[in-house]
Amino acid sequence: MSDYAILAENLSYWYNSLIAVDHISFQVERGEVLGFLGPNGAGKTTTVKMLIGLLKPKAGKATMLGMDISTEVEKVQNKIGVCFEVTNLYEQMSALENLNFFAQLFSVKNFNGLELLKRVGLSGREKEKVENYSKGMKQRLMIARSLVNKPEILFLDEPTAGLDPVSSEEIRNIILEEKKRGVTIFLTTHDMWEADKLSDKVAFIDRGKIVALDAPLNLKQQYGKRALIAKIQNDDGKYEEKEITLDTPETPMGISNLLQKGKIITLHSEEATLEDIFIKITGRGLL
């Protein structure tokens, strides 16, 4: 059995003359969360569509759980769960009917839809038509649907986009629970904070190519600026902000001077955000 949940080698796709995905290669280990980041039109959706079997790669190959996505797509699809960015539920049906329908398609035995709905916080409204649900409720149902077959790999496309902070946090908790269960998660998001918090590794994709792939901390160390920012109050009562660059010969002296100079109001380290790093690498923003 392959050690990798997802292994992509020179994966490519193009629409006529437009190259959407240009020979990308990456691996995701089992139980790992990969944050897949990039601006609109960078090739994220096309990559995901190839991996979940909606598009056939024009070149290169990819295996999921050791199975080729081009030749064993149905077997692969049995093992994955997909939560799309756009709400695509049967809104005339109830939440329970939606889940039961997909459970039947996956031939899940002894499926307990009520339990799953309880887990995503929708118990009590299981018989209500989905069209009456709020956006947050629909999104939680989308997550529940992607978990119907107890997937080994979970694809989440912007799972918290447009949601209020409470709903977003609930969904993040579900993602973390799945991670604990050992599920591999492929997370596509614009939310850098979310990617940073949830991902073991992040991949930056730009113009169809992966331009960086590493753990968020490593990327920050590699590309980020390391400094201490201190806000101090001088003897005359005025506030002043000081920046001390770390990892230089002058750093110890700088810190010592800071402590002696005045009253420290706040002191924190300055790290680059993933967005800063992306801009640094590609020269453009994520949105």
Place this chain on the structure above:
Amino acid sequence: MINFHIIKTLVAKELKLFMKNRFFALITVLGMFFYILVYFLMPKTVNETLKLGIYAPTIPPILEQFQGEGLKLDSFDSEEKLKNAVLQGKVSAGIAFPVDFMKIIATGERPTLKLFILSNLPSEVKSAVELMLNELILMQTGHPLSVEVKQEILGYDMLGKQIPPRKLIIPLLAFILILTEGWGLATLIAEEIEKKTIQALLVTPITIRDIFIAKGITGTALAFIQVTFFLIITGGLSKEPLLILTTLMMGAIMITGFSFLIGSVAKDFMSVLGWGIIMFFGMSFPSFNILFPGAIITDWIKLIPSYYLVETIYRVINYGYGWKEVWLYLIYILAFSIGLLLLGTLSLRRRFQ
């Protein structure tokens, strides 16, 4: 290999969504009652009596004898009143005799009779009037008119066995029922694409083929069951039921093909409505041709796939045609059904992908 469990699950979902769509659930139930009501409101007999208007200052004796089965004569006081009666459709045609008609006949001269006929009078009525006039003159004078009247039976010779409107309308109502269900199926398909639920289906272990089979079964079954029920109620299955049911099954498949085509081009409900209306009118022409024979040019109408379907139903129900007489039509229906289903499937497959 076909996965029957998956197909059953998909069909159950399609039926559930169809019945949850209030519009289609309503027109399915109400439509059925409406069409049955229309059927029973139509006259069940045909009035074959020809009503003629006469203006004759001196009534020829023969006219008295001429009235009887199949002919009713109404007398008018003046030529003007007779013309008005023809124009208002109170009589099928009017004949004005000259004042001195009997005198002219007696002298052996040729009298001039005026015949008033509406321009849109059906040709068979015109022929009947001409024949009647010829007969009248022959009986009165012993000589035929110096006009040769040729009788030509257009279509089936229905002398003595006219089909009542109630029976004539069966193919049209049956076909509208099938079309309506096709419309519903097209809406379900368009919504599946528009709301992107198709993507959710395509990332499960089911195949596009499963989806097509399920949608095909749903569309065909909905149309077939309804139209069969309609025909049972209206007595349309009293002759050659197996032949009728086979024809309807193929018709339902044909409309499913059309639904796939509409579903593949339409973007939403309104778009389905627009395309559906175009399909409805185009495919209904042959049915109207049966109701109003001769009103539509018959050569090009044979290019419309539904022509063979409604003609077969019409001939079997009303003339007792059997497999031997309609086998060629059945082959045409089968060819059109398979062709449209393939075309619809290919078009929809492209849209799904």
